[in-house]
Amino acid sequence: MTTRVNLTGTISVSHAGDEMRPEDMSGVIGRMILVRLSRSNYAISRTALVDDLWEGLEPQSVDSVLDATCSRLRKALTHIGLPGKEILISTGGLMQLRWPVATKIDFSEATRFIDNAEGTYKRGDYAVATKEATIAYSIAQRPLLPGINREWLIRDRSHLRSISERSVQLLCDSWREQGDLQSSLLMANKLMELTPYSEVAIRKLICSYVSLGDKAAATKVLNDWKTVLAKELQIIETREIEDF
Template structure:
């Protein structure tokens, strides 16, 4: 049985297509989404065979969504569904399997399903090279065995991490960054030999090599790699394109991917600025999630995000103010008072200042 998802911002269209597919007896609708962002989140974690996509949607149009979905699942079939036939040529330029006009009919959907079944089955996906750069550096083969990859030396690890971070970079920049103190000839030899040992470790794990070279450039071919840094970056981009509470599931997923500072404990100076940037982005996501949860009346959930921010930056008085408001609102007075006094002591030690007087006033009023 085919597994399908439907993405359309019109509830009636989703309901109609869901019914037709379910009644076909050959399709399991495993997800029906009004929000493309929620569909992306689902696709990150779940397999499926075919996606029925509306083309004209407010958050992400169907064309862009199809690119994101096929990036995650290269073998899926894409079927566009729309009320405007002027998109037909563009749809087939995107290599869509089919194009359905609204309102869809059972007969027309049946022909689409026949086309899907007539296609040869896609081969089982090859295991991918998995890289985790947050909170250290971990390398393994992403399959049931999860074989760990060991690099030959710390410099081999550093070169691999640098290539994944930069994605595409010149040999000269690599040498300036990693072998800046050596004579040019020796530096080039070190680069070539270190590349050789990286490729040897990857091929030894029976993985496709993601490192490509041409003349003076070296780059990472992302289709052969699963990287937490890349996943986090894509989610941040989707969140920035989204609106309102619809982005909350994506924020939650991005927060899960960010398990700690970039390359934590490795001491790579070239990563310092980017590490700080990522931490700022992570903090901004926590803050946005906290505000969304407050708007929804979910105080405890909002508090979870505000407390996570304060673990990173305990001097954030604006966040402490929000946290104390929530402690008081949910009846956790002792924690409100304890938080205030801890902040007071910390500000005095670090900055020689006192907390925002609004905090003390809120507590004073609450304990009357």
């Protein structure tokens, strides 16, 4: 039986038809523990985990809070048929989540799918690349513990954003290769939203409009881009459509 762990969007753990939902995770600290340890490929020290969870603002009874939270998490995992004590391990001053073999964690799946999609695209299998990139994007665009700000979460969110950008860029190219110019244009616009200063994004957007025979729209988005660069970055861009 495959265990599935969703760290993005609505955090959950699914196993054998049962599901551990956010309300089963002992509050914000419990959800952060699941995400932080699931994102680590190795055990981390208890001290480092405390620093990551509270960033210097831990309560006086931090050890008791951490122990109680982990105990409730183990019980919740056991309730859905998983060996909670064998999964959430705390020993020798180290803590680790050891998910069962073949567990699918959405964050890792997003990385795997976009890596595969880029390789598939290079081999010319555009339809499969499109499917893989779509899956990667569908995961990466979901929020990660919204409303909670920690340094490690900023890094993880940045990684998800990178996957989103790579996915959208590939989708723009793969739809074009398959002759679906409207879908390619849609992805070019999405890439522009994600990376408003990017030359890659404006180039793809201009090419999409030109391919559709809409030079007026291509001219407008280029002029809008120049205005944004000048106003927000103090960069004067002089190239015209033909230069892209």
